Amino acid sequence: MTKTRMEKLKTLKTIAETLNQGHDVRATLDEVLKELLSLTNLQSGWIFLIEEDGSYTLAADAYLPPALSRKEKVLMCEGECYCLTKFNNGGLRRAANIMNCKRIESAKELHCFDTEGITHHATVPLEGGDRRFGLLNVAAAGKTMFDEEELHLLESVAFQIGTAIQRMKLSEYKQKNALLMERNRLAQELHDSVNQMLFSVSLTARAAKTLTKDENLQQMIEFIQNLSQDALAEMKALIWQLRPGGLEKGLSEAIKSYGALIGLNVIFTQKGSPILTDEQEHMLWRVVQEALNNCKKHAGTDTAYVSLTASSCHAELSIIDHGAGFCYEAHEGLPSLGIKGMKERAEKAGAEFLIESELGAGTKLSIRLPLTNQKGRTVQ
Numbered sequence: 001m002t003k004t005r006m007e008k009l010k011t012l013k014t015i016a017e018t019l020n021q022g023h024d025v026r027a028t029l030d031e032v033l034k035e036l037l038s039l040t041n042l043q044s045g046w047i048f049l050i051e052e053d054g055s056y057t058l059a060a061d062a063y064l065p066p067a068l069s070r071k072e073k074v075l076m077c078e079g080e081c082y083c084l085t086k087f088n089n090g091g092l093r094r095a096a097n098i099m100n101c102k103r104i105e106s107a108k109e110l111h112c113f114d115t116e117g118i119t120h121h122a123t124v125p126l127e128g129g130d131r132r133f134g135l136l137n138v139a140a141a142g143k144t145m146f147d148e149e150e151l152h153l154l155e156s157v158a159f160q161i162g163t164a165i166q167r168m169k170l171s172e173y174k175q176k177n178a179l180l181m182e183r184n185r186l187a188q189e190l191h192d193s194v195n196q197m198l199f200s201v202s203l204t205a206r207a208a209k210t211l212t213k214d215e216n217l218q219q220m221i222e223f224i225q226n227l228s229q230d231a232l233a234e235m236k237a238l239i240w241q242l243r244p245g246g247l248e249k250g251l252s253e254a255i256k257s258y259g260a261l262i263g264l265n266v267i268f269t270q271k272g273s274p275i276l277t278d279e280q281e282h283m284l285w286r287v288v289q290e291a292l293n294n295c296k297k298h299a300g301t302d303t304a305y306v307s308l309t310a311s312s313c314h315a316e317l318s319i320i321d322h323g324a325g326f327c328y329e330a331h332e333g334l335p336s337l338g339i340k341g342m343k344e345r346a347e348k349a350g351a352e353f354l355i356e357s358e359l360g361a362g363t364k365l366s367i368r369l370p371l372t373n374q375k376g377r378t379v380q
Helices: 003-021 025-040 066-077 082-088 102-110 148-209 215-242 251-261 278-299 337-348
Strands: 044-050 056-062 096-098 121-128 131-139 265-271 303-310 314-321 352-358 362-370
Touching (some): 056 066, 082 096, 121 148, 278 337, 337 352
Antiparallel strands (some): 044 056, 303 314
């Protein structure tokens, strides 16, 4: 067996071991890309994940030259290029040499940043089964052409990566489905048991009140009735959070429906139509839920104002009430676990979380979410 053959098998074996251990798509792609460059003595690489509608994300990159990594890799994250266009048109089925890369050409035209000698790159589609996931691109200084043997190796690696992506996405789907089923089970159990018991307590208290003329006892029974009704409302809100019945109609409808459920008048306004991923929409939804709960419990007002504003780069969501407010100083930390949870949820999604409040003057929560060129749902 030739040395070249041995090196190819070693490369494929090492990458296969890394991919087999991976559970998170982006982390695994980042690791395997660096391994590939090290094993093949190539200089730089990047991976695009491409959705069915043609939108894409820069899922991994390694050792990009300054010209391509400037300004948070803006040249790699925006706009079209030859390899993406050919992929989306169905014309890129095998590894190929890209002779005119728009991203590299754009970087050269800026003159003030170094491409480190990279002028061309190879590109190869990532496929698994009958699904196509994106593109693997690699380059090296002064390398203008990849020979057939090199392209064949890249195709083998790309097939491994595509198969691993398919496995990880399937695993992720199964985990999400299992979580959804468990949430539905809990919601059903709460509805069938605790919810019905609270309803029975409320009805019993109402009936008991008519059986006595003792004012003190009547007041106590009325207190029990009101308490059970409040607990019943809390339980309905909890069940709704476990199994939300509104996001399929869009974020705005879900917010309005939830406000009506907890007895809060929600005035919703929107400017622009941001395109959100499912994860981003879910994050905003959960934060609004918690904010409306806080408003209902603590603000002493029956109205909340929710606004969603979108530009080409950001979406901003604000929840405002003109209720009791509270004393808040940023350096003293957040005042409750609920607000801390909202902040953590927002920041995990890459958003900025802001809070403004003053005693007697109400509260404003704001989330500023960067929008990237990726597949999502248009909020209307």
